[in-house]
Amino acid sequence: YRDCLILPGFIDCHTHYPQLQVIGAFGEQLIDWLNRYAYVTEQAFGDPECAYEAARIFLRETLRAGTTTAAVYCTVHSASVDSFFEESERLNMRNIAGKLLMDRNAPEPLLDSPQRGYDESKALINKWHGRGRQLYAITPRFAATSSAEQMEMAGALWSEHPGTYLQSHIAENRDEMTWVKRLYPERADYLDVYGHYGLLGPRAIYGHGIHLTESELQRCHETGTGIAHCPTSNFFLGSGCFDLGNAKRSSRPVRVGLASDVGAGTSLSMLQTLNEAYKAAQLNGFPLNPAQAFYLATRGSAEALYLEERIGSIAPGMEADLLVL
Ligand code: GUN
Ligand code: ZN
Numbered sequence: 001y002r003d004c005l006i007l008p009g010f011i012d013c014h015t016h017y018p019q020l021q022v023i024g025a026f027g028e029q030l031i032d033w034l035n036r037y038a039y040v041t042e043q044a045f046g047d048p049e050c051a052y053e054a055a056r057i058f059l060r061e062t063l064r065a066g067t068t069t070a071a072v073y074c075t076v077h078s079a080s081v082d083s084f085f086e087e088s089e090r091l092n093m094r095n096i097a098g099k100l101l102m103d104r105n106a107p108e109p110l111l112d113s114p115q116r117g118y119d120e121s122k123a124l125i126n127k128w129h130g131r132g133r134q135l136y137a138i139t140p141r142f143a144a145t146s147s148a149e150q151m152e153m154a155g156a157l158w159s160e161h162p163g164t165y166l167q168s169h170i171a172e173n174r175d176e177m178t179w180v181k182r183l184y185p186e187r188a189d190y191l192d193v194y195g196h197y198g199l200l201g202p203r204a205i206y207g208h209g210i211h212l213t214e215s216e217l218q219r220c221h222e223t224g225t226g227i228a229h230c231p232t233s234n235f236f237l238g239s240g241c242f243d244l245g246n247a248k249r250s251s252r253p254v255r256v257g258l259a260s261d262v263g264a265g266t267s268l269s270m271l272q273t274l275n276e277a278y279k280a281a282q283l284n285g286f287p288l289n290p291a292q293a294f295y296l297a298t299r300g301s302a303e304a305l306y307l308e309e310r311i312g313s314i315a316p317g318m319e320a321d322l323l324v325l
Contacts, residue, residue, distance in 0.1 A: 001324050008313050009068025009321040010270035011301035012260050014207040014228030016073040017058040017084060018042050019263030030173035030237050033264060043109050045075040051083035059087050065269040068321035069311055071167055071205060072097040073139055076110050078120045085128045092132065094311060094319065096165050098139035099124055103150045114150040118157060125161050137165035143180045143193045155198035165203045168194065172208035173239045191216040200225045203306050207261060210240040221252040226304035230261035231276035237264050244277065245286030257304030258296045270297040
C-alpha cells in the first residue's frame with residue numbers, strides 16, 4: 001500500500017441501522033422526525049428477512065466508509081437484533097448492539113412492556129454478548145419512551161450482566177428536554193433521570209448531550225459516562241451545537257466519541273462527520289486540530305466505549321482492524 005495511509009479503523013459510537021433508509025428525510029426537528037420517519041420505518045423490522053437485508057446493506061456501507069466498529073441501535077423487535085449480529089458475526093466485526101426498550105409514547109407496534117423488554121433483552125444477552133467479537137448494549141431508547149418501571153428493569157439488566165453496555169439519548173433537543181422534565185418532575189435534571197435508575201457509569205454511552213449543564217458534565221466525568229458527539233445529526237435536525245472543547249475541559253474531562261447517528265445523521269463516513277465536528281467546534285470558539293479530530297474518530301471513540309485496550313490504535317496486542325486510505 002505504497003502512497004496510502006494505514007490507520008486504525010474508524011469507530012462510530014452511536015448509530016441506528018434501521019434508519020439508513022430514511023437518511024435525509026426532510027423538514028422536521030427531533031420529535032416530529034421520530035414520529036414521521038423513524039417510527040414508521042422501524043415497524044418493518046419484526047420481519048427477519050427485511051431486518052437481515054437492512055443489516056447487510058448497513059454493514060457493507062459502514063465498512064465501505066472505513067468504520068470497523070459501531071455502537072448500534074436495532075429496533076424493539078428481537079429479530080432485528082439477531083439479524084444484525086448474524087451479519088456482524090459473519091463479517092467478524094467488533095460491534096455493539098441492542099434491542100430498543102420502549103413501552104410508551106410511540107406507535108403501538110413498537111412498544112414492548114417492562115417484563116417483555118427485560119426477558120427479551122436477557123435472552124439476547126445470553127445469546128450474543130461475548131460471542132466472538134459481538135457485544136450487547138441494553139438500549140432504553142430515551143427517557144420519554146420508557147416508563148419508570150421499564151427504566152428500573154433496564155438498571156436491573158445492566159447490573160445483572162457485568163461487561164454489557166448501556167446506550168440511550170440525552171439532552172438533544174429543547175422540546176425533548178421539556179417533555180422529559182414533565183415526565184420525570186421529581187428528578188433534578190435530565191442526567192439524574194438516568195442516574196436515578198442506575199444507568200450511569202463505565203460502558204454507559206449517551207447520544208448528543210448538547211444541552212447538558214455544567215453539573216451534569218461533572219457527573220458524567222465522575223461516573224465515567226460517555227457522550228457520543230453526533231454533529232451531522234445535530235445540524236440536520238437543528239438540535240444545536242455540541243461544545244466539544246467544554247466537554248473535554250481538562251479539570252473534568254468527559255469521555256467523548258464521534259458518531260454518525262444515521263438516519264438523523266446524514267453520512268456514515270467518520271471523515272464527513274469530522275468535517276461537521278470541525279464546524280461545530282468553530283462555532284463554539286474551539287479550533288479542532290487534525291490530530292484531535294483523528295483521535296476523536298479512533299482512540300477517542302474507543303475510550304468512550306472502554307475498548308481502547310483492543311481497538312482504536314495500532315500497537316502490539318491490539319486487534320488489527322486496519323483501514324487503508
Ligand atoms: N431520540 C430518541 N430516539 C432517537 C432517534 O432515533 N434518533 C435521534 N437522533 N434521537 C433520538
Ligand atoms: Zn440516535
